[in-house]
Amino acid sequence: MTRKTTKRDSHKPFGSATSYDVARLAGVSQSAVSRCFLPHASISEKTRKKVMAAAAELHYAPNAIARSLITRRSSIVAVMVTETTTRVTPDILFELNVALLRRGMHLLLFSITQERDHGDIVGEILRYKVDGVIACTTMPAQELERCQSRGIPVVLYNRIAPGQNTCSVGCDHIGANRDIADRLYRSGHRHFAFLAGPADAPVAEQRKQGLLQRLQELAVGPIEVVDGDFGYQSGHAAMLALYARGKPIDAVVCANDDMAFGAMDAARYALGLRIPQDVSVVGFDDVASAERAPYQLTTVRQPVGEMARMAVHLLLEHIEDRAKPPVVMLLPGQLMRRQSALLAD
Numbered sequence: 001m002t003r004k005t006t007k008r009d010s011h012k013p014f015g016s017a018t019s020y021d022v023a024r025l026a027g028v029s030q031s032a033v034s035r036c037f038l039p040h041a042s043i044s045e046k047t048r049k050k051v052m053a054a055a056a057e058l059h060y061a062p063n064a065i066a067r068s069l070i071t072r073r074s075s076i077v078a079v080m081v082t083e084t085t086t087r088v089t090p091d092i093l094f095e096l097n098v099a100l101l102r103r104g105m106h107l108l109l110f111s112i113t114q115e116r117d118h119g120d121i122v123g124e125i126l127r128y129k130v131d132g133v134i135a136c137t138t139m140p141a142q143e144l145e146r147c148q149s150r151g152i153p154v155v156l157y158n159r160i161a162p163g164q165n166t167c168s169v170g171c172d173h174i175g176a177n178r179d180i181a182d183r184l185y186r187s188g189h190r191h192f193a194f195l196a197g198p199a200d201a202p203v204a205e206q207r208k209q210g211l212l213q214r215l216q217e218l219a220v221g222p223i224e225v226v227d228g229d230f231g232y233q234s235g236h237a238a239m240l241a242l243y244a245r246g247k248p249i250d251a252v253v254c255a256n257d258d259m260a261f262g263a264m265d266a267a268r269y270a271l272g273l274r275i276p277q278d279v280s281v282v283g284f285d286d287v288a289s290a291e292r293a294p295y296q297l298t299t300v301r302q303p304v305g306e307m308a309r310m311a312v313h314l315l316l317e318h319i320e321d322r323a324k325p326p327v328v329m330l331l332p333g334q335l336m337r338r339q340s341a342l343l344a345d
Helices: 019-026 030-036 045-058 064-071 083-088 091-102 121-126 141-149 173-186 202-217 232-244 257-270 304-320
Strands: 076-082 106-112 132-135 154-157 167-171 192-196 224-227 251-254 280-282 299-301 328-331 334-336
Touching (some): 019 030, 019 045, 030 045, 076 083, 076 091, 076 121, 083 091, 083 106, 091 106, 091 304, 106 121, 121 141, 132 304, 141 154, 154 304, 167 173, 167 304, 173 202, 173 251, 173 299, 173 334, 192 202, 192 232, 224 232, 232 257, 251 257, 257 280, 304 328
Parallel strands (some): 076 106, 076 132, 132 154, 154 167, 167 328, 192 224, 192 251, 251 280
Antiparallel strands (some): 299 334
């Protein structure tokens, strides 16, 4: 028995069809096929349906490597993060990935142990044909210059680089904690403490700066400060160390939510304190556990999604036009009022 051969039959292995094969089957030009697989490309819906049907029949997928050779772009963005970021606020990576995918870009992750412990991570990034870098870590001036000298734009996420020709997008940590200090003061609090994050974490220092700055303006002091590392256990230990000093405390502001959870558990179960009747506790970040019944934590939500979208937008603008001047954006945090603190309106 013989089988009738059609134009869709091919001697090619499964999945090896080319854009030329798709164009011939769909009855369109090869350039129309290419446009169908480019984000935001101009093409009619009728043509798109024909091309996609032909591509599905031929099991065709565009070759990203071949396209990068033609366009001289890889559509890959290197994202640098610390291990703390991936562990404590993984939503940052999620939102960056979503924002990049929506613009037809792909994320290549580079993780470092410490905020300033880069080693030669930039050298590793430069081994790949990335179109740009989004750094959720501090980048020394010389590392920024290495990227820029190779025509690779960098956008800093929740970091700043004073004096450098670099875009940055971040939350207004200073302004948010100034507002927290003001509200706590107006609700009657007078004895403050801050449970600090790692000394090399810029966001932790900015949060401390905002709180202490506003309290000093209000002539409140001295303010007790205990160091931590952003983790639950360090918040628990810092709260015990704070009360071991024997100073009166009625408001504890923490560098992040995980430390606030540890501080609240230490206050309740080790020190026998009531929250917020005996002490108000405030965090920062608004992680998922913050609204759960055991904590009901008053905290600040960062506009992570908007920050990610703006970081990607700025990066793509500077990929297209490397002569564009740098942009620095600070977005306000959102106060999430819950049951762990007494705050004035």
